[in-house]
Amino acid sequence: MRVQGVARPKTQLLSAARIADGAIELVDRTGDVQMVQLARHLGVAPSSLYSHVTGRAEVIDLARLRMLELMESVGPAHDWREAVANLLRRLTALYARHRRILPLLSTTAVACDRSIAVYEPMFAALIDGGFRRDQLRLVVAMVEFQAFGLAQGLPAPVMSDHIRETLPAYTASVDHSRYDLPTATEFSVAMVIGGLEAIRTHPGAP
Amino acid sequence: MRVQGVARPKTQLLSAARIADGAIELVDRTGDVQMVQLARHLGVAPSSLYSHVTGRAEVIDLARLRMLELMESVGPAHDWREAVANLLRRLTALYARHRRILPLLSTTAVACDRSIAVYEPMFAALIDGGFRRDQLRLVVAMVEFQAFGLAQGLPAPVMSDHIRETLPAYTASVDHSRYDLPTATEFSVAMVIGGLEAIRTHPGAP
Numbered sequence: 001m002r003v004q005g006v007a008r009p010k011t012q013l014l015s016a017a018r019i020a021d022g023a024i025e026l027v028d029r030t031g032d033v034q035m036v037q038l039a040r041h042l043g044v045a046p047s048s049l050y051s052h053v054t055g056r057a058e059v060i061d062l063a064r065l066r067m068l069e070l071m072e073s074v075g076p077a078h079d080w081r082e083a084v085a086n087l088l089r090r091l092t093a094l095y096a097r098h099r100r101i102l103p104l105l106s107t108t109a110v111a112c113d114r115s116i117a118v119y120e121p122m123f124a125a126l127i128d129g130g131f132r133r134d135q136l137r138l139v140v141a142m143v144e145f146q147a148f149g150l151a152q153g154l155p156a157p158v159m160s161d162h163i164r165e166t167l168p169a170y171t172a173s174v175d176h177s178r179y180d181l182p183t184a185t186e187f188s189v190a191m192v193i194g195g196l197e198a199i200r201t202h203p204g205a206p
Numbered sequence: 207m208r209v210q211g212v213a214r215p216k217t218q219l220l221s222a223a224r225i226a227d228g229a230i231e232l233v234d235r236t237g238d239v240q241m242v243q244l245a246r247h248l249g250v251a252p253s254s255l256y257s258h259v260t261g262r263a264e265v266i267d268l269a270r271l272r273m274l275e276l277m278e279s280v281g282p283a284h285d286w287r288e289a290v291a292n293l294l295r296r297l298t299a300l301y302a303r304h305r306r307i308l309p310l311l312s313t314t315a316v317a318c319d320r321s322i323a324v325y326e327p328m329f330a331a332l333i334d335g336g337f338r339r340d341q342l343r344l345v346v347a348m349v350e351f352q353a354f355g356l357a358q359g360l361p362a363p364v365m366s367d368h369i370r371e372t373l374p375a376y377t378a379s380v381d382h383s384r385y386d387l388p389t390a391t392e393f394s395v396a397m398v399i400g401g402l403e404a405i406r407t408h409p410g411a412p
Contacts, residue, residue, distance in 0.1 A: 117372070120373045142355075146352075176340040198404070202396075
């Protein structure tokens with residue numbers, strides 16, 4: 001709730017967290033966040049907003065940090081497998097709740113140290129697990145790609161008499177499909193862990 | 207093809223392929239395709255465009271088909287590993303050339319039989335390779351997620367004195383990063399093939 005005072009009390013109530021929450025709400029609802037719309041959504045003047053952030057890119061980066069902070073804590077992991085599986089499951093759930101912000105996140109630089117810190121336990125677990133230093137960023141990329149894709153999902157499959165007659169293998173894939181987010185997430189976790197295990201134990205791996 | 211009379215000769219030049227090429231060009235340049243803009247881009251009246259397609263969704267589906275047709279032929283594969291690796295490499299190269307159309311593709315239904323037919327050899331190879339029918343659609347989803355992610359890439363990594371002091375594992379990942387599209391693609395291929403091999407040979411796999 002805003003408390004109205006005499007001079008310009010509104011800006012006193014602005015905070016990084018409130019700006020980030022407002023941005024997430026706005027993107028969830030409209031698919032985008034622009035400074036003027038965000039100021040209106042927060043009930044403040046654009047100038048007040050600009051006294052807290054430099055512009056749209058910083059707002060999006062604050063939203064990313066806020067989302068990562070709201071993500072169920074990954075916590076300490078026994079080993080790299082658990083660290084990777086936890087991060088993949090939790091990122092997927094987070095991204096699935098906020099699908100419309102994904103295109104904005106992937107085109108905005110990560111500038112906030114605290115966003116990066118969320119990934120530190122996984123990087124550490126990967127080093128402990130014997131992955132090469134030059135593989136670390138690649139591993140995190142693969143996990144991010146899977147979480148993004150799982151959250152966005154696939155276009156619905158189509159079927160027709162003509163497809164049924166001419167594309168039997170595709171038809172079998174649709175007739176037996178059990179594609180839903182929980183199943184696809186666990187399939188992805190099994191693939192990523194199995195694939196990274198193969199890479200980890202293969203000296204000539206990419 | 208519709209046969210046009212004397213008055214409006216331009217529409218004679220319209221075809222599904224030309225509409226699709228125009229849509230791809232427009233999205234590559236502007237990030238979106240709307241019917242009025244596409245008609246202008248093609249030098250025809252909107253009504254001419256509507257005589258060939260029902261609307262924007264069909265245009266996007268035609269663009270998808272055109273892109274898949276332009277994709278280097280996947281050809282017959284010796285086994286599922288080769289089929290999956292070929293599709294992942296070629297989809298990634300295709301999507302990387304047309305990054306801005308990706309958000310449109312993921313939100314538009316695949317309605318054209320010929321787009322689906324592109325995937326048939328891989329579905330068939332997966333069945334031959336012993337994957338369960340209910341795993342087929344999940345496998346293709348994983349390949350799509352990786353190709354989408356690889357083509358879109360990651361935000362650039364950041365570094366600062368503070369990060370260097372407080373996040374040593376992340377710092378190592380940046381200092382030793384060799385993240386580029388060819389390297390990331392081959393890492394992804396190795397992970398996907400290794401992971402699917404683990405799933406294929408594990409009776410209780412998801």
